[in-house]
Amino acid sequence: MITTQNLTFTPTGCDHPVFQDVTLTIRPGERVGIVGPSGAGKTTLGYHLCGAHRLALAGVTTGELRLHGCDGLAGAPPGFAGLVGQNPEAQLFCDTVAEEISLGLRVRNATVAAGDAMVESLLARFDHPFPREAALTSLSLGQKQLTAILSMLAIIPKVLLLDEPTSYLDAPTADRLFAHLDGLCRNEGWIVLVIEHDVRRLAAFADRFLRLEHGRLCYDGPPRSFPSQVPLGRPTPRTDSTPPQQAAPAVRFVDIGYGYGKQNPVLHDINLSLAPGEVVALVGHNGAGKSTLLRLAKGLGKPATGRVELAPGLTAKRHVGFMMQNPDAQIFAHTVEVECGYWPTNLGMPAEQRKARVHTALTALGLEEKLTRSPFSLSFGEKRRLCMAAVLVADPAILCLDEPTTGLDDATMARLAAIVRMEAATGKAVLLATHDADFAAATATRIVRLEGGRIVSETPNREPRP
Amino acid sequence: MIAALRRASAVSKFAFALSVCAYAFTCEDWRVLVGLIVFLAGLILVSKQWDRSVTLIFGAFFLGLPTLLLLFILGGVEKAGSWKEGTLLALSWLALFSLRLFVFLFVDVLVVKWTTFSNMLLSLRALGLPSKAVLFASTMVGLVPRVFALGLHVVEVQGCRGLEAKKLARPRNLLALFVPVFLIQMRRATDLALSLELRGIAADATGQGPALSPGIGDVLFGLAAVLVWAGPLWSLIRS
DSSP states (O other): OEEEEEEEEEETTOSSOSEEEEEEEEOTTOEEEEEOSTTSSHHHHHHHHTTOHHHHOOEEEEEEEEETTEEGGGOOOTTSEEEEOSOGGGGOOSSBHHHHHHHHHHTTTOOHHHHHHHHHHHHHHTTOSSOTTOBGGGSOHHHHHHHHHHHHHTTOOSEEEEESTTSSSOHHHHHHHHHHHHHHHHHHOOEEEEEOSOHHHHHHHOSEEEEEETTEEEEEEOGGGHHHHSOOOOOOOOOSOOOOOOSOOSEEEEEEEEESSTTOEEEEEEEEEEOTTOEEEEEESTTSSHHHHHHHHTTSSOOSEEEEEEOTTOOHHHHEEEEOSOGGGTOOOSSHHHHHTHHHHHTTOOHHHHHHHHHHHHHHTTOGGGTTSOGGGSOHHHHHHHHHHHHHTTOOSEEEEESTTTTOOHHHHHHHHHHHHHHHHTTOEEEEEOSOHHHHHHHOSEEEEEETTEEEEEEEOOOOOO | OHHHHHHSOHHHHHHHHHHHHHHHTTOOOHHHHHHHHHHHHHHHHHTTOOOHHHHHHHHHHHHHHHHHHHHHHHHHHHHHSSHHHHHHHHHHHHHHHHHHHHHHHHHHHHHHHHOOHHHHHHHHHHTTOOHHHHHHHHHHHHHHHHHHHHHHHHHHHHHTTTOOGGGGGSGGGGHHHHHHHHHHHHHHHHHHHHHHHHTTOOTTOOSOOOOOOOOHHHHHHHHHHHHTTHHHHHHHHHO
16 A cells, blocks of 8 residues: 655755645556656556655655555665666666576575566567567567566565556557566556556556656546546547659669578568658567668668669768667757757757757757756756757658657657647658557658568558548 | 576685686786686686677776886896897797786686676675775775766766767767766766665664575686695695
């Protein structure tokens, strides 16, 4: 059982609390969804509810927090909580999947056989999505996210906090995960706290929603009464007609084959072309090769077979913009403005022109008021938007977006979808890899499904006008 | 065989590395040293652990050779009395010293590449060492390859935004590489600590971990650690 009374947290160096006066009780077996816009304090509250705040956050917590009958302000008792954060890569440190999953058990004096049995049982629940001896470095980000979750399931905690657990997972794996968590809550009495932007998926799992807005708990109740009170604002399917494809392709993948080493082939016989103005959404299971295809478009890797052809006059270096999945790998500047203008600066763009473009790009992504803020102080969703702006600012002819919706709330996602459509309307070819079916439906003119590194279907996305 | 060796405890691997390094710096026979190098390089290649980081390590070693040669020549000339004899003497010293360093590097690379975080952690906990020391040593094993891989990734990411090698001549441009690497490592340290604490691997934990159960790999490493000294011991006994 988790109880809080007027719980308030103020980070070190800040005047305002991240969340304040949160009072609630969570009973064993409850499945709680924590929702709200980016930067609302969801993750911070989640850390408190599972007693990890003392380990992960620097600041002052006031009010009352009781975890399993103990004073939770000092932290949770050992073995109480499991947690998977937004960046699953950061909490993996073993070499193989089996090692990672079984480590928590092994350090608690479990035998090798017990650890192996747990690994086997957990992987079997997900139909063995990757070999147990697979090297973690060879996995896709979605597969790494699943491994991080399994490593926490293995320690059998009383409370499990998952921060955007499906952001990199494909839909079938996400459904399996929620079905498994549902069973653990109902049968074993686990409390599962899920921070998730996909409210519809979350509503199918959670029996209770907590909505935070500006640090205050503004909704605490069942999901069924949630949508009527708070408009979700998910992106809606695009209603315009698909662009004509007679134009010469901006980029063509011809008989592409690629692998990470000889033992790990990723793509086979990929033939795909994108015309200017087209938005092609790559969908498919984790590890299907979506991100790899984007990397090849940007010239980050040489295909083992075949070739990537760009339209005459275009170069991968200058005319292909690539937004990668992890914003932390690129952010370095002291202000949002400088960070956003890094590519134009490298291109030698005059200061006035650069400034104007930076303002336009940041305004389009809703970051115009954060020009002078340190990019490191932004929330994850805001960082993702900044990365998007930092690509758009150079006006590339081909836009490659790798899981652009990760960490974004519904409203921001809808805004991003509008921006993608707008960029395509100006003649850009957009290639995006996504697990979010709504986002794909809202942006794509064509949906290409990859399976096992091959294109298995390629369908126009023609939604009827409402 | 390779799989059994890789599964051996970190303690056995370190004992082997220590023994081989000590032997290399006492051995005067270049043929034995070359044999050791071929054997160790073969193990790294067969286990598919020869990656860019290994190439970089040996590249750096070769780049340092001219400086070493200069130092050895100065020493050789001082000892021999003439430039010609001194240079020949320096070359023979350098050859032997380089072979020893090669053995040292190969055995270190082998142990680091074959020792995983969990392997190290469980092995050291079994010895009953203080938890802080265990965690420090375990995380250090993977630190260099991890930072190297992260550095390459950040170079790639910033390269996508127009950063070119020639621009790195200006120290200011290095910020775009160093800041993300540094901050990701800091953040990673926080996440790692949190994840370890939640899994019961706390720095202030007390008590000993599960006892080591020696496998075939441990026996082979133990034998190898002893066998490298068989030749010198035999010579000692005969004399």
